[in-house]
Amino acid sequence: MGNHEWTAGDTVMALRVVSEQSEKDILKKRAHDQLTRDLRRFAANFLRITSGSGKPLDLLRQTEKLTASLQAYAIAHDGALPTPRTVHQILDSRAALIEYRPWIKEVDEASRRRWEEDGTNARNDAVAGIIKAGLRMMASELVDQLTQHSTAESEFYEQIRRLEDVKEKSRRRHNPKK
Structure with missing residues (x-):
């Protein structure tokens, strides 16, 4: 922001620049x-x-x-x-x-549907859950919080089961039994 002056002939004009943000x-x-x-x-x-x-x-x-x-x-x-x-x-x-x-966020609707159908989203969610649970397990070990560790460990194995389910569904979809 600031004031700026310029002259036009004998006239001095003032312009104050105002920002959209304070x-x-x-x-x-x-x-x-x-x-x-x-x-x-x-x-x-x-x-x-x-x-x-x-x-x-x-x-x-x-x-x-x-x-x-x-x-x-x-x-x-x-x-x-x-x-x-x-x-x-x-x-x-x-x-x-x-x-x-x-650009990662700018995904077309067809890709979103495909990832939902082929299990990509579910797999990514399970992997993220495994990582987060592992971090919570590690944090609870550092400060000897057994209850929090047990909760995180249960979540860790639940996410592993989710990942295995997603992989199994993908296998069945790509290799159907005859």
């Missing part, structure tokens, strides 16, 4: 975007570390950046930290994938 809205968006980048980088490295890879020595630097991003977010949002829903949305790997590769 400075506060722009600050909020920047803070959210920075938090998103830093939280995802921290989470990705942390997950890699727990699986035996990643860069453990980068955690301190990433934690400092994440702390600064949280502080900037709070300043931009009048002292409010991100809600649990906001954090879950930031760390939703499917949403992140679509954000990074928006």
Whole structure:
């Protein structure tokens, strides 16, 4: 935003440029975007570390950046930290994938129906469920939460059964018995 002046003959004209977004809205968006980048980088490295890879020595630097991003977010949002829903949305790997590769979302209706019919969607859902349950199992092991581990383990095996069912349906569809 700003004021701009120009002359046309003897007349000085003023033009004020007004943005569709307020400075506060722009600050909020920047803070959210920075938090998103830093939280995802921290989470990705942390997950890699727990699986035996990643860069453990980068955690301190990433934690400092994440702390600064949280502080900037709070300043931009009048002292409010991100809600649990906001954090879950930031760390939703499917949403992140679509954000990074928006063309994935642009699928025609025929493809959607085909994936529903051939079990692609069900298989993807089962695999995602296995991964999430495995992460919950690992998290509960790190802090000795047996009840949560048992619940996650049950979900893990339920998702494996779902995946096996999908594979069996696919086999029957492609190789029907004579």
